Amino acid sequence: MIVVGGGVVGLTTAVVLAEGGRRVRVWTREPVERTTSAVAGALWWPYRIEPERLVGDWALTSLVVYEELARRPERTGVRMVDGVHLGIRPADLGPWAARVPELRATDDGDGVRARLPLVDMPVHLVWLRERLTAAGGVVEERTVADLAAVPAAVVVNCTGLGARALVPDPAVRPVRGQLVVVENPGITTWFTSVDDPAGDSAYFFPQPGGLILGGTARPDEWSLEPDPRIAEEIVARCAAVRPEIAGARVLGHRVGLRPTRPAVRLEHGTLPGGRTLVHNYGHGGAGVTVAWGCAREAAGLADT
Incomplete structure (x- = not known):
């Protein structure tokens, strides 16, 4: 096989x-x-x-x-x-969400919290x-x-x-995603926001090698080269959520094509x-x- x-x-x-x-x-x-x-x-x-x-x-x-x-x-x-998905309510999710331990609405009702x-x-x-x-x-x-x-x-x-x-x-079509990896300024939780109409969003994930910042979702784009302008926009969107990200040292850039x-x-x-x-x-x-x-x-x- x-x-x-x-x-x-x-x-x-x-x-x-x-x-x-x-x-x-x-x-x-x-x-x-x-x-x-x-x-x-x-x-x-x-x-x-x-x-x-x-x-x-x-x-x-x-x-x-x-x-x-x-x-x-x-x-x-x-x-x-632990982390927060901003812009999502439990009622927006499918039946699977009821079986995810600790998934619940945020206190202000603007998102969901979960340990994932x-x-x-x-x-x-x-x-x-x-x-x-x-x-x-x-x-x-x-x-x-x-x-x-x-x-x-x-x-x-x-x-x-x-x-x-x-x-x-x-x-099968590509949806291009670009990420920025920065030195983690002490963030221990993940965060995502729902996509805007252009497919751009703000999210960050604390990984052992640094804080991963995103991101983009651009359909039918094939380039694997990081775009410096997009990278700056990603950092700015994430820093609007956590200001300490603005001064974090950039460690690298990543691009991937999601197989949608x-x-x-x-x-x-x-x-x-x-x-x-x-x-x-x-x-x-x-x-x-x-x-x-x-x-x-x-x-x-x-x-x-």
Whole structure:
């Protein structure tokens, strides 16, 4: 069995398959540390992902796993952190929200408070790779141009934005996100605000390597080069919430392309010769949030 794609969705799917007794290889175009997943801010939250009727269960399945992994944050990269989503009310959320421990309205009613998983992605991706290896799996750097040419009885397609050309699936589109990493001036909680019509927002996540500031959500933009003007605007929006951010030393810039789709594609298909193909892509800005739920469903499809 070969899983194509070495981001958080691909690695998590491979772990579930390998720990279920399957012999698994992951083919990834780039090292896991350089995938789109590696630059994610990575707060657990169903963000820019559909369909809503399925996302809740996938997300809650993943939440249970992350709560367990948070007992070993140095090893797994997962911590449980308090914070506020401004501009959201509990009534705006789906049924899944009632099952999130400690999620409640803020005192002024302008947002929700919650204690949620915050994932240090560079650490977490390496941990996933090591967990896969411990289960007998292998990660190989390979470029795939044709899913039908992958030499396996079961192929699991977790290529994210790459599915646009590989499947091909024109419904997969990039939504460009830009982040700024600054020296943390002592902030210990996360914060997000809802997007404005332009797709820009203010959010910050305290990670071990610095405070991650965001962000942007620009559809159909492909550039991976940080825009200095956008970076300045991100810092200014975050500093309007926490003024101490304004003087924080900038440590770096990140850009990632979220693989959005009208709905996640998680389904069974076939390849020439009657071989099994499982699609698991199109998770938008919530790949981390639903990774374990989608992985378990994909593993079930691989056995049908």
